[in-house]
Amino acid sequence: MARTLYDLAGAEDDRRFSPYCWRVKMALAHKGLDFQTVPWRFTEKEAIAFSSQGLVPVLVDGERVVTDSWAICQYLDNAYPDTAPLAEGAQAWAHALFVKHWTERSLQVALAPILYLDILAHLHPKDRAYFRTSREARIGTTLEAFTADPPAHLERLRKVLEPLRATLAAQPFVGGPSPSVADYVVFGAFQWARCISSVQLLDAESPVFAWRERMLALYGGLGGKALGYSTIPATSGGASR
Amino acid sequence: MARTLYDLAGAEDDRRFSPYCWRVKMALAHKGLDFQTVPWRFTEKEAIAFSSQGLVPVLVDGERVVTDSWAICQYLDNAYPDTAPLAEGAQAWAHALFVKHWTERSLQVALAPILYLDILAHLHPKDRAYFRTSREARIGTTLEAFTADPPAHLERLRKVLEPLRATLAAQPFVGGPSPSVADYVVFGAFQWARCISSVQLLDAESPVFAWRERMLALYGGLGGKALGYSTIPATSGGASR
Numbered sequence: 001m002a003r004t005l006y007d008l009a010g011a012e013d014d015r016r017f018s019p020y021c022w023r024v025k026m027a028l029a030h031k032g033l034d035f036q037t038v039p040w041r042f043t044e045k046e047a048i049a050f051s052s053q054g055l056v057p058v059l060v061d062g063e064r065v066v067t068d069s070w071a072i073c074q075y076l077d078n079a080y081p082d083t084a085p086l087a088e089g090a091q092a093w094a095h096a097l098f099v100k101h102w103t104e105r106s107l108q109v110a111l112a113p114i115l116y117l118d119i120l121a122h123l124h125p126k127d128r129a130y131f132r133t134s135r136e137a138r139i140g141t142t143l144e145a146f147t148a149d150p151p152a153h154l155e156r157l158r159k160v161l162e163p164l165r166a167t168l169a170a171q172p173f174v175g176g177p178s179p180s181v182a183d184y185v186v187f188g189a190f191q192w193a194r195c196i197s198s199v200q201l202l203d204a205e206s207p208v209f210a211w212r213e214r215m216l217a218l219y220g221g222l223g224g225k226a227l228g229y230s231t232i233p234a235t236s237g238g239a240s241r
Numbered sequence: 242m243a244r245t246l247y248d249l250a251g252a253e254d255d256r257r258f259s260p261y262c263w264r265v266k267m268a269l270a271h272k273g274l275d276f277q278t279v280p281w282r283f284t285e286k287e288a289i290a291f292s293s294q295g296l297v298p299v300l301v302d303g304e305r306v307v308t309d310s311w312a313i314c315q316y317l318d319n320a321y322p323d324t325a326p327l328a329e330g331a332q333a334w335a336h337a338l339f340v341k342h343w344t345e346r347s348l349q350v351a352l353a354p355i356l357y358l359d360i361l362a363h364l365h366p367k368d369r370a371y372f373r374t375s376r377e378a379r380i381g382t383t384l385e386a387f388t389a390d391p392p393a394h395l396e397r398l399r400k401v402l403e404p405l406r407a408t409l410a411a412q413p414f415v416g417g418p419s420p421s422v423a424d425y426v427v428f429g430a431f432q433w434a435r436c437i438s439s440v441q442l443l444d445a446e447s448p449v450f451a452w453r454e455r456m457l458a459l460y461g462g463l464g465g466k467a468l469g470y471s472t473i474p475a476t477s478g479g480a481s482r
Contacts, residue, residue, distance in 0.1 A: 087336075091329040094417030095336035101404035102343060162346035167339045176335030 006058040009039035010122040014227045017195035019188035020069040024057045026184035027073045029219035031083040042127040086181035099182040110160040113153045118197040168207035187215045195228035247299040250280035251363040255468045258436035260429035261310040262298045267425035270460035272324040283368040327422035340423040351401040354394045359438040409448035428456045436469035
């Protein structure tokens, strides 16, 4: 069965930086489900008009069209009950919903001022005005003002990451001994960063750093082989991955 | 079997405000396990010396002595497998660990400058120097400087609560349709506040407000009947609960 994911791309077709699309790609790999991706840009609304909305990810699974990354993950567990579950039972899903909202409303909020100018620089030229206009309306200022003072934004990120750091000091994955949908959601935020920015977000000694390396290596290096920047500090060598 | 919990108290014996002890009291009630509490003050280290450490909660369950609120919750699920589980399976526990660390490293960190002077005011006189000295060493300034600018602290709390607000807009409890250990951990932080402070932390329209009311009503009103301040804004009537 042909399974197709519409996946946000930058200037290059293989610059895939959407945190929401990364959740779905990792979830599909977790379940061992083959898929192909179609590069998509913010302004290509007509290409996904069949989904009755204007955002990716859009998964086309045979006759089914599913949108919204969380809904897609839940769909996958329901539609493929004989594959590895993304979360083990209703309560594990309920708890993971908190991790999802923390990722979107704390982690990604802290990452946005660190990343927005790098996103702008990596976008397809036809997407740049859309990105600037839509984001500046949301943040209420210019991208340049919003992203000023990088050291303060990195310090704020460090504080926001404290719960994740403590969790990953105690267990290898947010899901425990093996990754769950909660790991894919958090990892999506880090891939958002890695695919468009060379900023080093994490100390090499952080349990979050070691966890991200484990996540990058999963499923034949699905995350790690993607076009982006090295997670290894420049002093250790390594440029674009 | 006699089951005894050493429970932090303030000036009055029934002023029980420890967020960590509240986790355990709610967990014991969740499992339908009877218990009695012993009021304990910060400086009564000798009273719990039998536990080989100096903090509450300490649970004495027959011959077993268990310390650390999270370890006590896990102990209860292991020791009483025929009672309602605090989390349903290893992955639900793993995800709940993130909620625990978020509560301690984000939520309680945001609450501390809102609550510390009220805690000081409600402590037993013999505990006040201990509290001031230990907390000022931790925060690196005076309690008065730390707690200055309450509107800024409330605004910061509002942002920290965003993931919880979004989660509880989608489901009645962090655990889903019914409360789990994750709810008790978060609720402990709100009881810490309610038992010693009249500050209104939440808008009455917030899903977190409605969730807290549900939590206060559980198990015959275990949380709601405890000595503390009303969660209902003063304009609606209601002083100390």
